[in-house]
Amino acid sequence: xxxxGFEINPLSDYLWEIPAQGGMKVPGRVYISRKMLxxxxxxxxxxxxxxxxxxxxxxxxxxxxxxxxxWGYGFPIGxxxxxxxxxxxxxPGGVGYDINCGVRxxxxxxxxxxxxxxxxxxxxxxxxxxxxxxxxxxxxxxxxPKEIKNVLRKGAGWAVExxxxxxxxxxxxxxxxxxxxxxxxxxxxxxxxxxxxxxGTLGSGxxxxxxxxxxxxxxxxxAEAFGLFKGQVVVVIHTGSRGLGYQVCDDYLKILVxxxxxxxxxxxxxxxxxxxxxxxxxxxxxxxxxxxANYAWNNRQTIMGLAQKTFMETFNLxxxxxxxxxxxxxxxxxxxxxxxxxxxxxxxxCVHRKGATRAFPPHSEKIPGKxxxxxxxxxxxxxxxxxxxxxxxxxKAMEETFxxxxxxxxxxxxxxxxxxxxxxxxxxxxxxxxxxYIQARGMKTIAExxxxxxxxxxxxxEVMHLAGISRKVARLHPVGVIKG
Amino acid sequence: xxxxxxxxxxxxxxVRLSGKDMNDLFQAAHAAWKKIVIDDCHVETSEDMRITLxxxxxxxxLVSFLEELNYYLTVRRWICGRxxxxxxxEEGQKWHVQGRLIGEPIREGKHEIQVEIKAVTFHxxxxxxxxDELTTLLVFDI
Numbered sequence: 001x002x003x004x005g006f007e008i009n010p011l012s013d014y015l016w017e018i019p020a021q022g023g024m025k026v027p028g029r030v031y032i033s034r035k036m037l038x039x040x041x042x043x044x045x046x047x048x049x050x051x052x053x054x055x056x057x058x059x060x061x062x063x064x065x066x067x068x069x070x071w072g073y074g075f076p077i078g079x080x081x082x083x084x085x086x087x088x089x090x091x092p093g094g095v096g097y098d099i100n101c102g103v104r105x106x107x108x109x110x111x112x113x114x115x116x117x118x119x120x121x122x123x124x125x126x127x128x129x130x131x132x133x134x135x136x137x138x139x140x141x142x143x144x145p146k147e148i149k150n151v152l153r154k155g156a157g158w159a160v161e162x163x164x165x166x167x168x169x170x171x172x173x174x175x176x177x178x179x180x181x182x183x184x185x186x187x188x189x190x191x192x193x194x195x196x197x198x199x200g201t202l203g204s205g206x207x208x209x210x211x212x213x214x215x216x217x218x219x220x221x222x223a224e225a226f227g228l229f230k231g232q233v234v235v236v237i238h239t240g241s242r243g244l245g246y247q248v249c250d251d252y253l254k255i256l257v258x259x260x261x262x263x264x265x266x267x268x269x270x271x272x273x274x275x276x277x278x279x280x281x282x283x284x285x286x287x288x289x290x291x292x293a294n295y296a297w298n299n300r301q302t303i304m305g306l307a308q309k310t311f312m313e314t315f316n317l318x319x320x321x322x323x324x325x326x327x328x329x330x331x332x333x334x335x336x337x338x339x340x341x342x343x344x345x346x347x348x349x350c351v352h353r354k355g356a357t358r359a360f361p362p363h364s365e366k367i368p369g370k371x372x373x374x375x376x377x378x379x380x381x382x383x384x385x386x387x388x389x390x391x392x393x394x395x396k397a398m399e400e401t402f403x404x405x406x407x408x409x410x411x412x413x414x415x416x417x418x419x420x421x422x423x424x425x426x427x428x429x430x431x432x433x434x435x436x437y438i439q440a441r442g443m444k445t446i447a448e449x450x451x452x453x454x455x456x457x458x459x460x461x462e463v464m465h466l467a468g469i470s471r472k473v474a475r476l477h478p479v480g481v482i483k484g
Numbered sequence: 485x486x487x488x489x490x491x492x493x494x495x496x497x498x499v500r501l502s503g504k505d506m507n508d509l510f511q512a513a514h515a516a517w518k519k520i521v522i523d524d525c526h527v528e529t530s531e532d533m534r535i536t537l538x539x540x541x542x543x544x545x546l547v548s549f550l551e552e553l554n555y556y557l558t559v560r561r562w563i564c565g566r567x568x569x570x571x572x573x574e575e576g577q578k579w580h581v582q583g584r585l586i587g588e589p590i591r592e593g594k595h596e597i598q599v600e601i602k603a604v605t606f607h608x609x610x611x612x613x614x615x616d617e618l619t620t621l622l623v624f625d626i
Contacts, residue, residue, distance in 0.1 A: 044494070070495065073607050073625065077495075097602040097625050134600040193559055204600040205626060243558055246602045250551060253606070254544065270606045414494050415626075444598060484600070 003037060003047045010034070014067075014467040018047065023266065024054035029062040031401075031467050036067060036459060040412075046076040052268045053081050057276070058088020060342050060349055066356050066406040067463040068455075072096070074271030077355035080404045082340060083277065085348040089265075090282050091274035092256065092289070094352030095335050097249045099289055100296035101207075101240030102331035103379040104173075105390065106304055107226075108311065109323030110233040112213040115315075115479065119437050122211065122314045123480040126439075129310045130209060130303055131201040133441035133484035139200030139306060148192050148244075148295075149184040151199065155294030156301035156329075164200075164305025165326070171368050173329040174358060177297040179336070183287025187244070188251050191288075195244030195295055200302035204441070204484030206449065207239040208384060209307060211480035215387070218472040222392050225374045226327050228474050235311075235324075236388055236476065237303050238381050240333065241296035248292045252285045277350055286335070286350075293334055300329060327390075328368075328377035332357045332407035338366075340402050351402045359393030359405040359470045367393075378470045382409050382457030384449055384481045385434050389461045391470040405470035409457035415448040422447035431481075440483040449483060486512030486618075488519075496626050497599070502619040506542060506572035509611065509618045510581065513546060514567055517553055517601075520624065525595050527565025528588040536582045543609045545572065545579040546622070550604040553585070557597075561590040599626050 001008055008016045008030070016037065018028035028050040032041070041047060046069045053075055054063035060082045069078035074093025083089055115122065131139050140162075143151065151158045156170055156177025170176045184192075202209060214232045217223045228234070241248075256273035259281050265274065275281035308324040315322070335352045342349065360367050360376040367376040378391040397403050413421070427446050431438050440446050464470045486503025499516045503509035518527075535552055539545035556562045570583030590597070603625040611620045 072495075073605050073623075134597040190555065190559075194555075250603055254547075257544075257606070258540070411494050414492050415497075416490070416492060442596065 003041055004045065006047050006051060008047065014463050018051060020054065024051060025059050026054050026062050028054050028065070030065040030069060031463055031469065032067045032069065033459070033463055036463070040455065041069065044071040046071045049076040050079065052272060053079055055268055056081060056083060056089055056091065056272065056274060057265060058084035060084060064401055064404070066404070067460045068355065068406045068408055068410045070410045072354060074269055075352065075354040077410065078406065079354045080352065080356045080402060082349040082351045082402045085277055085337065085350060088277055088350060089274035090277045090286055090335055090350050091272055091352065092249050092252050092285060093271045093273065094354050095249070095289060096333040096354050097246045098240040098333055099245035099248060100293035100331040101333040102296060102300065102329060103381055104237045104300045104304060104329035105327040105377065105379050106235040107228060107323065107325050107327050108233045108235070109321065111231050112233060112479070115211065115233045118314060119211070119480050122311070123437050123439050123482060125310045125314050126209060126307060127482045129306045130482065132204070132482055134204045136201040136203060136484060137197035139302060142197040143199060145192050145196070148195050151298045152182055152184040152187060152291035152294050154178060156297040159298045159301035159305060164302045169301060169304070169326045172326040173297060174331055177301060177329065179290035179293050181287055182290040182294050184291050186284045186288040187248060187291050191244050191247035191251065194247050195242065198242040198244065199299055200306060201242060201299070202239050202303065202482070202484055203242055204445065208481055208483045209303065210236045210384065210478045212236055212388065212476035212478050214474050215477040216475040218474065219392070222374045222473045225371060226377055226390065226473065227325065228327070228390065234476060235307055236379070236381060237300050239299060239303065241292040242299065244295050245292040248288045252288060255281055256285065289335060293331065296331070297329065328379065330357050330379050338403070341398070349402070351404070353404055355407050356404045357407045358403055359397040360403050361393050361395040361398055378405055380406055380408060380457060380461055383451040383454035384438065384478055385431055385436055385451030386456070387458065388476045389457065389472060390474040390476065391461060391465070392473050393470055394468060396468040397470060401469055405464045406460045409454045409460060411453060412455045413453040418450055418453035419444065419447045421452060422450055436478050436481060438481040438483070445483050485515065488512045488516035491621070493623065497624045499622050500619065501622055502617045504617060506618065507570060510546065510549060510570065510572050511567060513550060513622065514553065514564070516622070517550055518565065520599055521557060521597055521601065522563060522595050523598055527563050529566055529586040530588045532568070533585045535585055537580065539579045540577065542579050542611045543606065545581055546611070547604045547606065547609070549581055554601055556585065563587045563590055563595060601626055
């Protein structure tokens with residue numbers, strides 16, 4: 001079959017391969033159904049981007065893409081690439097502007113019937129306590145540059161030290177909420193300035209805090225291990241490193257674009273700018289990116305702390321009665337040094353996940369002890385009117401995708417199309433009919449983010465489930481949403 | 485002043501810029517940026533900020549210029565409504581822009597910020613001549 005002029009061959013019902021050709025160092029592999037491939041990928045350039053990524057020096061095995069693949073900058077969104085630690089490169093385009101954009105899932109002891117009666121009040125209170133929207137700020141006091149550098153070193157640990165959550169939350173966060181190689185000195189003054197008053201803020205666009213109810217359990221044993229049950233109220237937080245992360249990406253793209261000729265790389269797209277991982281530029285970017293990732297973990301931890309306080313006040317509950325506990329926090333825009341099996345040999349590689357989620361299997365030392373019997377929780381948010389999913393990592397993910405899976409739904413309509421479609425409609429009323437109470441900064445955001453503007457995330461999750469990469473555990477239905 | 489035209493884009497915002505010269509093209513970029521972030525809100529011209537930027541290429545200079553506008557918007561909470569004494573120059577292998585940003589502090593209730601621009605990207609950014617005009621595509625990551 002040809003997509004965008006490129007040959008792509010089925011290896012199974014859910015896996016397609018683009019043979020290595022020209023300057024490609026490895027083949028491309030895309031996890032997707034035929035229907036999705038024909039319906040969504042035909043018109044965009046994402047297959048070309050999978051091919052472009054295959055040109056990166058030191059890339060191992062395959063240039064991979066998950067079923068939520070769509071057009072991005074340099075890498076496609078949903079792209080995964082592992083590069084050799086000694087001979088390979090690191091690329092900001094393989095991480096994205098919103099460094100460590102990610103998702104955290106919090107469980108509660110509450111059931112839907114209790115929350116349903118006060119959902120409007122709860123959403124209003126959450127909206128008051130958690131700043132949302134463009135350039136949102138002021139969730140906590142403005143931090144000094146020195147304090148920001150502490151956040152960049154400590155990640156989620158900074159929030160816990162400052163009263164936002166518990167020590168055990170860190171165990172339930174990917175990398176314990178802190179990448180140790182963070183180098184605050186590699187972060188520009190301007191990036192730090194952008195981060196000073198944005199800790200604990202959601203931002204805008206597709207970022208959100210949702211109050212969800214578990215409506216389906218697919219795997220009782222794993223759900224129990226994650227502390228999840230049908231009818232339970234949970235909270236999903238989706239945001240990233242805000243302006244600080246965008247600035248780090250901007251700063252290093254400029255530096256690495258200039259470095260390309262020096263290293264003699266021939267790259268098909270300037271947004272794939274990269275440097276050898278062991279070069280000074282590579283080390284500096286890795287240190288700055290890790291610092292921005294830590295900022296994002298601190299951000300989600302702080303928001304969780306603010307949300308817990310809001311729940312307690314709204315329902316007049318003690319922490320023990322509320323049971324606001326972190327199930328897990330995953331990042332889906334990141335590059336990390338990990339050990340993987342490459343052609344039969346254990347090898348350290350730099351895994352770029354751009355719009356892809358880590359999905360480590362049972363017995364992995366990199367996941368919390370309490371989940372080692374079942375595997376790592378994987379969180380895949382959908383649109384605000386339908387559902388999100390909890391899945392679990394598998395051994396097959398380690399064998400085939402460097403322990404990675406999908407991250408979300410992806411847009412179906414442009415914002416302009418969605419706005420046009422929403423014109424004259426009672427969008428808040430439409431969401432209410434679906435059982436969703438929403439509060440946002442403006443009607444424009446609601447119109448742009450309506451369910452019809454997104455693909456059905458169930459199709460995405462199903463592909464990875466049937467491919468055996470991440471298995472479905474539970475489905476969550478939104479009942480309350482705050483957005484920027 | 486140059487012109488801009490929005491191009492439909494699924495995830496982000498793409499705009500086609502055109503102008504008779506670099507000054508014109510940068511003016512068009514500013515107008516597009518302003519339309520994206522505050523739509524048609526009026527901006528008083530009560531304050532000015534002087535800018536001087538340098539880059540290795542006109543594309544890099546354009547990205548840096550728009551990032552500067554974003555910086556003033558998100559960190560200083562200040563919106564640029566107009567450009568004055570604005571010049572884009574090439575000297576040797578380097579490109580420079582200098583001029584004054586004219587605008588006012590963001591005021592709640594008056595300026596409704598529409599979109600958070602994460603970044604001005606280099607994607608398909610290539611300033612070239614088409615007939616009598618300079619033109620390029622510009623994509624904002626939002």
